[in-house]
Amino acid sequence: MKTRIYLHVLILFLIVTFICHSSENAINEDSRSIDLVIKLENVSIGGTLIMPSNLKTNSLVIMSSGSGPQDRDETLEGFKIFKVIAEHLASKGIASFRYDDRGVGVSTGDFVNSTLDNHSKDLEGIMDYFKTKNKHSFKSFILFGHSQGGILAGKVAVENASVKKLILMAAPAVPLVEVVLYQVRQDYNQTNISNSLIEADVSAHNKLMWAIEDGKAIKEANQLFLQTTETILYEINSETKVDSSAIKEQAIAKAETYKMIYGLPSLTSYLYYDPASDLEKLSIPVLSLFGGLDYQVPIHQNKDVLENALLKSGAPYKFITFDKANHYFQEARTGKREEYAILEKNFVPDFLKKISDWILEYK
Structure with a gap:
């Protein structure tokens, strides 16, 4: 997704x-x-x-x-x-x-x-x-x-x-951080993703935004985001044969994209x-x-x-x-x-x- x-x-x-x-x-x-x-x-x-x-x-x-x-x-x-x-x-x-x-x-x-x-x-x-x-x-x-x-x-x-x-x-x-997290949940409407995975993704977004705001543990938060994204991608594709390297690439790309987005001054100055x-x-x-x-x-x-x-x-x-x-x-x-x-x-x-x-x- x-x-x-x-x-x-x-x-x-x-x-x-x-x-x-x-x-x-x-x-x-x-x-x-x-x-x-x-x-x-x-x-x-x-x-x-x-x-x-x-x-x-x-x-x-x-x-x-x-x-x-x-x-x-x-x-x-x-x-x-x-x-x-x-x-x-x-x-x-x-x-x-x-x-x-x-x-x-x-x-x-x-x-x-x-x-x-x-x-x-x-x-x-x-x-x-x-x-x-x-x-x-x-x-x-x-x-x-x-x-x-x-x-x-x-x-x-x-x-x-x-x-x-x-x-x-x-x-x-x-x-605005609360609005963003609401939007994360909304993106899972009409999907078969479990609530536990949805909440794990919400937490991954939340931790990444806060790490960037706080200026600490950004690498760790980004790694958690990547791992959570990878797990969700496997869940989405559970009924089809998937290329694990392709899943990994998608997860890395998404994690890097969101690290960039959540670091933009035009957004970060509003988030909290x-x-x-x-x-x-x-x-x-x-x-x-x-x-x-x-x-x-x-x-x-x-x-x-x-x-x-x-x-x-x-x-x-x-x-x-x-x-x-x-x-x-x-x-x-x-x-x-x-x-x-x-x-x-x-x-x-x-x-x-x-x-x-x-x-x-x-x-």
């Missing part, structure tokens, strides 16, 4: 002198689309500002995408998630800015070696840019994070008084970060959106943790669950990744309206 954790993490659940160049395009008679390049301390961040002619809120919505290098539209399986949201918000008089991750589109920098702190500085730099602009100036912001972008949005929100609202779209409330520790310090309104068929950031793993953090904070919050929505909030059949590409590139009914209504409710 080919494990798909890398794709899950990358889709999941894997700063100050400013100079701006811009171009404007009309998206409709009531709004303007303005492409910007914001030069920060060490990188340039490209993005698109949509300005409605009749603003109904003084806050700018800034969108941060999920894990892995994403463009400003957060184009996933051909679905331009952030572009669709931004254009809807504009139609309701709400301005927004969405941006390319480091190393994507016109943004410079190295995404793979960027950390949560780097991403936080980028987002803070974007806010500082709009605070200092004469044209299209904003003093308050609504941070909108999808999936792993919600971890970033929550961190920046609690550290910046200019953030007035927070929107979390399928965002983890537990450390606790989003709830930020959320419990919030005092601003929070909207959290869940997909009933989200198998990447499942409700049962995250919703209660998120709610407990917000109850502790005393922040006003609203949770909305869309029963038939997957991780992208498309109307899904199963919610599994395999069907993302074949689903219509639309959100479930009322998804967009619920977001704009909530934003305008708290002016």
Whole structure:
């Protein structure tokens, strides 16, 4: 069986002198689309500002995408998630800015070696840019994070008084390591692998991630991962004649691949970060959106943790669950990744309206 954790993490659940160049395009008679390049301390961040002619809120919505290098539209399986949201918000008089991750589109920098702190500085730099602009100036912001972008949005929100609202779209409330381990188990659905072997594999992943985080016993953890993988491959092929050397090669390749993946700064800086520790310090309104068929950031793993953090904070919050929505909030059949590409590139009914209504409710 080919494990798909890398794709899950990358889709999941894997700063100050400013100079701006811009171009404007009309998206409709009531709004303007303005492409910007914001030069920060060490990188340039490209993005698109949509300005409605009749603003109904003084806050700018800034969108941060999920894990892995994403463009400003957060184009996933051909679905331009952030572009669709931004254009809807504009139609309701709400301005927004969405941006390319480091190393994507016109943004410079190295995404793979960027950390949560780097991403936080980028987002803070974007806010500082709009605070200092004469044209299209904003003093308050609504941070909108999808999936792993919600971890970033929550961190920046609690550290910046200019953030007035927070929107979390399928965002983890537990450390990402827990989401990854959930995904490992999910990969064994509809297989005949014994529970004991599944749990051995979960432990092998867990020990490898921690060894890399801790900087100790990496060789031993990698060897355990290799041996566990080899055992599972023999189990999968138990009813066929297998080449033991081929099994060994597959196990070695998988172990080396995961040692590399779990060592990427763009992942490791998130793995053991606790989003709830930020959320419990919030005092601003929070909207959290869940997909009933989200198998990447499942409700049962995250919703209660998120709610407990917000109850502790005393922040006003609203949770909305869309029963038939997957991780992208498309109307899904199963919610599994395999069907993302074949689903219509639309959100479930009322998804967009619920977001704009909530934003305008708290002016």
